[in-house]
Amino acid sequence: MNPADRSPVQPALPEPGRSARARPAAPAGLTGRDAGRLLFVAEMHGVQLDLLAVLMRTSGTSTRTIVSRWQQQRLADTARLSPGAPWVWLTRSGLTACGRPYRAIPPALSRLAHLRAVTAARLALERQPGWRSGGAWWRSERRLSARLGARGGRRDHLPDGEIHWPDDSPAGLAWAGECWAVEAELTRKTAARTTAIMRELLTRTGDYGVPAAEVLVPGLRPRHDRVLYLCSPAARPTVQRARAALAGADAARVEIRLLPESARLSPGDGQ
Amino acid sequence: MIRRYLAWRFAGWLLPAAWRLTKALVLAAVALAAAPATLVAAVAVTLAWRRGWPPTRLARAAAACAPMLAVWLAATAVAAGTLAALPAAPYRAWLDMWHAAAAGRPLLAAAVIAPLAIPAGLAAGALAWSRRIRAMESGSSGLSPASAVAFDRRQWRHQVATARARIAAPGSVPLIKGYGSVVAGAVIRTVNHRVGPVASLPYQRMRSHQVVIGATGTGKTTLLLRLWAGFMAAAQQRYAAGQGPRPLLVVLDCKGGADARRIADRARRVLREAGARSTAVWPDEARLSLWDLPPGPLTTTLLDLIEHGTGAAAYYTDVMEALVALAVEAPPGPPRSAQELRDRLDAGWLSLAYAGVGQPADLALIRSSARLLPDIALRYRALFRRLGAGLEGPGGFGDADAWYCILEGTSEPAVAEGQARALTDLLAFFATSGPDREILLAVDEFSAVARRLPIWGLYERARSLGLAVQVSAQSWPGLAGTEDERNRIAAAADGGLWLLRTPYPEPVTALAGQRKLTDTSRRLRRSRVWSEEGQGRTALAPVADPALIRSLDTGQVAYIYRGGVTYIQVKRLIGSPPALPPATAPAPPAAELHPATSAPADPPTASSDGTARSPITPPAWATRAAGPVWPLPSVRAAPSSPAWPPAPEQAPAQADHRPPGLTAFLDAAFGPEPAARPASQHAVTDAPTRADGARETEDSR
Numbered sequence: 001m002n003p004a005d006r007s008p009v010q011p012a013l014p015e016p017g018r019s020a021r022a023r024p025a026a027p028a029g030l031t032g033r034d035a036g037r038l039l040f041v042a043e044m045h046g047v048q049l050d051l052l053a054v055l056m057r058t059s060g061t062s063t064r065t066i067v068s069r070w071q072q073q074r075l076a077d078t079a080r081l082s083p084g085a086p087w088v089w090l091t092r093s094g095l096t097a098c099g100r101p102y103r104a105i106p107p108a109l110s111r112l113a114h115l116r117a118v119t120a121a122r123l124a125l126e127r128q129p130g131w132r133s134g135g136a137w138w139r140s141e142r143r144l145s146a147r148l149g150a151r152g153g154r155r156d157h158l159p160d161g162e163i164h165w166p167d168d169s170p171a172g173l174a175w176a177g178e179c180w181a182v183e184a185e186l187t188r189k190t191a192a193r194t195t196a197i198m199r200e201l202l203t204r205t206g207d208y209g210v211p212a213a214e215v216l217v218p219g220l221r222p223r224h225d226r227v228l229y230l231c232s233p234a235a236r237p238t239v240q241r242a243r244a245a246l247a248g249a250d251a252a253r254v255e256i257r258l259l260p261e262s263a264r265l266s267p268g269d270g271q
Numbered sequence: 272m273i274r275r276y277l278a279w280r281f282a283g284w285l286l287p288a289a290w291r292l293t294k295a296l297v298l299a300a301v302a303l304a305a306a307p308a309t310l311v312a313a314v315a316v317t318l319a320w321r322r323g324w325p326p327t328r329l330a331r332a333a334a335a336c337a338p339m340l341a342v343w344l345a346a347t348a349v350a351a352g353t354l355a356a357l358p359a360a361p362y363r364a365w366l367d368m369w370h371a372a373a374a375g376r377p378l379l380a381a382a383v384i385a386p387l388a389i390p391a392g393l394a395a396g397a398l399a400w401s402r403r404i405r406a407m408e409s410g411s412s413g414l415s416p417a418s419a420v421a422f423d424r425r426q427w428r429h430q431v432a433t434a435r436a437r438i439a440a441p442g443s444v445p446l447i448k449g450y451g452s453v454v455a456g457a458v459i460r461t462v463n464h465r466v467g468p469v470a471s472l473p474y475q476r477m478r479s480h481q482v483v484i485g486a487t488g489t490g491k492t493t494l495l496l497r498l499w500a501g502f503m504a505a506a507q508q509r510y511a512a513g514q515g516p517r518p519l520l521v522v523l524d525c526k527g528g529a530d531a532r533r534i535a536d537r538a539r540r541v542l543r544e545a546g547a548r549s550t551a552v553w554p555d556e557a558r559l560s561l562w563d564l565p566p567g568p569l570t571t572t573l574l575d576l577i578e579h580g581t582g583a584a585a586y587y588t589d590v591m592e593a594l595v596a597l598a599v600e601a602p603p604g605p606p607r608s609a610q611e612l613r614d615r616l617d618a619g620w621l622s623l624a625y626a627g628v629g630q631p632a633d634l635a636l637i638r639s640s641a642r643l644l645p646d647i648a649l650r651y652r653a654l655f656r657r658l659g660a661g662l663e664g665p666g667g668f669g670d671a672d673a674w675y676c677i678l679e680g681t682s683e684p685a686v687a688e689g690q691a692r693a694l695t696d697l698l699a700f701f702a703t704s705g706p707d708r709e710i711l712l713a714v715d716e717f718s719a720v721a722r723r724l725p726i727w728g729l730y731e732r733a734r735s736l737g738l739a740v741q742v743s744a745q746s747w748p749g750l751a752g753t754e755d756e757r758n759r760i761a762a763a764a765d766g767g768l769w770l771l772r773t774p775y776p777e778p779v780t781a782l783a784g785q786r787k788l789t790d791t792s793r794r795l796r797r798s799r800v801w802s803e804e805g806q807g808r809t810a811l812a813p814v815a816d817p818a819l820i821r822s823l824d825t826g827q828v829a830y831i832y833r834g835g836v837t838y839i840q841v842k843r844l845i846g847s848p849p850a851l852p853p854a855t856a857p858a859p860p861a862a863e864l865h866p867a868t869s870a871p872a873d874p875p876t877a878s879s880d881g882t883a884r885s886p887i888t889p890p891a892w893a894t895r896a897a898g899p900v901w902p903l904p905s906v907r908a909a910p911s912s913p914a915w916p917p918a919p920e921q922a923p924a925q926a927d928h929r930p931p932g933l934t935a936f937l938d939a940a941f942g943p944e945p946a947a948r949p950a951s952q953h954a955v956t957d958a959p960t961r962a963d964g965a966r967e968t969e970d971s972r
Binding site: 121124125127128130173174175211212213228230233236252255256257258259260 | 536540543929930931933937939944
């Protein structure tokens with residue numbers, strides 16, 4: 001089993017504090033690989049076929065075949081929402097099969113570029129040998145948002161994803177046990193706004209969805225040991241200026257990289 | 272004859288007028304001669320009028336100038352080389368002032384006379400302002416009979432504006448001040464109480480019973496939060512200094528509902544900032560164990576939880592009491608859960624339990640009452656189903672610094688009454704047999720449980736338990752079921768009564784008593800001006816004005832204590848999540864601050880009596896409630912540096928803070944960190960486009 005197939009399954013661990021509910025039985029005809037792929041799509045909200053092909057490590061034709069099967073089983077839906085490859089998202093049945101309490105709606109047009117960027121970033125990370133050996137797993141923005149929504153408000157800034165590195169990984173990674181926040185930055189905000197977001201991410205101590213009193217507790221370790229900013233060339237100077245505005249120690253916890261080339265939402269992708 | 276009469280009438284008008292004119296001229300001359308002092312006095316009186324200050328404040332300001340006066344006199348004596356110059360010094364300064372002013376040097380003139388004019392002017396202003404207030408209070412001044420009322424209303428407005436400005440100023444109203452006094456807010460006005468800018472209560476008064484009455488929306492919760500936080504902060508301070516045991520705040524919110532949850536969250540935040548290391552919210556997040564009570568109190572509590580009838584039902588009550596006592600005090604020991612109690616309320620179980628070890632009378636009772644046991648078991652089954660799992664444990668009041676207990680008194684009053692009864696019994700037992708704690712029991716919306724919770728009984732024995740009780744209600748009738756009980760509760764409130772806006776304050780204001788006041792009546796002339804004739808008499812007026820209390824604004828409260836009243840503008844506590852400590856000051860280890868990481872570390876290692884204090888292990892809920900809910904790894908390497916938070920002087924050389932291999936990992940995934948705009952622009956487009964070709968913006972996310 002290749003890493004791309006296995007890693008998306010790992011976030012399916014039950015949330016602590018919640019009763020372990022019986023998951024609905026998987027529809028007939030689904031393989032173990034399908035489960036992981038469906039979970040990936042559910043967490044990312046919508047994935048373009050070319051990126052899905054990267055995840056599946058299959059050709060475009062095979063990917064279309066698999067997605068067609070999902071469609072026949074009413075697990076997924078597809079549409080050409082943007083230039084490039086069609087988008088795939090899960091229907092209500094698909095989300096129920098995955099045990100995810102999200103709304104079954106197509107990705108909004110205004111979020112397509114962002115979703116693609118985050119998906120590409122996730123895939124780029126998951127391709128690395130250290131990802132699998134470190135046992136890392138991705139906690140998506142959609143999942144964080146679902147937790148926050150249960151608290152009745154969205155006052156917190158949500159990262160575009162969290163990466164959890166278990167502390168008992170056999171790989172012996174130096175950053176084992178850390179939790180990273182991932183931000184995909186496509187467009188330029190003001191440096192002040194970016195600095196404020198960085199500071200919020202770096203100082204937060206509580207999980208998303210906890211009472212406000214537990215968001216920042218003095219003395220507790222920050223929730224995010226590191227913030228990984230993946231930005232477009234246009235946004236890079238602003239992000240770098242924002243990091244420079246932080247205190248030295250905080251700035252050292254912000255990593256800035258360029259988004260991979262596959263993050264581009266443009267005509268011809270995957271064609 | 273007529274001419275003589277007219278002359279006499281004219282003389283009768285002329286002489287007093289001439290006398291008044293002469294007096295005015297003399298006063299004007301004196302004021303002019305002492306122009307600097309007059310100016311200071313005028314400014315002082317104007318300020319006092321505008322800001323609603325009492326005369327005492329001006330007098331204190333004058334007294335505060337005494338050192339300046341003393342220094343000036345000493346300097347004068349040193350300059351003259353003899354003490355004999357001192358008596359004439361004021362006159363010489365006065366002359367010098369005028370000479371300087373005549374020479375066109377006003378600053379020099381002011382500097383010369385300031386040491387003398389400022390204290391004298393302030394003292395004169397205090398005297399004048401005091402006379403003015405007394406005259407208006409007694410009705411002997413003012414242009415019309417309504418002047419006194421208008422003056423009072425105006426002064427109230429000024430005093431309120433000043434108090435509001437004070438609480439708005441950052442840092443002007445701390446939570447506690449010297450010697451642990453709890454500051455409630457800014458003083459608006461006092462009657463028979465000490466005058467001061469802020470209203471502070473000695474800590475010992477917080478250890479006495481108090482009553483809070485205020486309608487919905489008057490700021491009662493804000494006041495209560497402030498009092499609770501003040502108690503917690505002052506008690507923690509005393510505990511840290513080894514002057515007292517640890518505090519324990521227990522709040523019974525008898526209203527319940529979503530509003531209670533919001534207040535609980537707010538209370539947790541303000542109490543955390545006040546020093547409470549853990550606040551348990553019952554029954555949502557924490558539990559208490561009713562079954563920790565010893566058999567005797569447990570039996571009493573279990574019986575009290577069930578409503579009893581009178582008359583013929585009293586027989587049934589007696590039988591039930593005897594059977595419950597048998598079930599609780601059975602040889603295997605007291606029950607440890609509701610299920611176990613229900614199991615014991617069975618003739619077979621009781622017969623087996625007491626077989627061979629029980630008295631014959633017990634066995635006879637079991638046999639004769641066997642047919643009633645299923646009914647009793649059924650009643651307890653229904654009772655514990657309604658009470659929920661909150662009393663099933665595990666947990667005790669000693670597990671946290673503060674307990675916020677939410678009782679659904681609005682939706683389920685019968686349940687709330689039972690819960691309140693059980694909680695107070697548990698607390699009373701904890702106070703008598705648990706570790707030494709300074710306990711404040713606050714019962715909010717007491718009317719919801721007043722029927723079954725004999726709080727006045729707890730009031731009267733609370734002293735010996737080391738327990739202070741604070742009862743709050745929306746109105747006087749809501750304080751208890753009968754007038755007798757209400758009076759008993761209010762009369763036992765030796766820590767004072769807090770009265771917010773309420774439509775019926777008379778019973779409480781009557782407790783403040785009356786004060787003597789000079790009431791003056793004067794005769795009006797035909798020309799609608801006062802004549803010189805009038806009468807004065809001593810009259811009694813209420814210390815706390817009910818009309819004023821009815822018109823209090825939100826956030827204003829009258830604090831009645833020992834025959835006096837202080838009107839206070841309460842300073843709201845903002846329980847926002849505190850910012851992380853600045854990086855320049857290394858934070859203490861998390862284990863010292865929060866039970867989420869380890870057992871709390873008590874500041875002093877010995878109590879006031881010298882005995883060692885044992886650490887308290889946090890219960891599971893405390894860890895859950897205080898720490899991150901999502902399970903971050905339990906043992907994690909320091910994120911970037913050995914000390915946390917990292918010191919700012921550490922160089923921002925990021926590579927130094929990165930774990931080895933991290934840069935390589937990220938570089939492999941995304942390429943090296945861009946130091947400048949990369950030459951190739953094909954990594955990703957600068958402006959991602961949407962399907963319709965418009966520019967994508969983050970705002971749309």
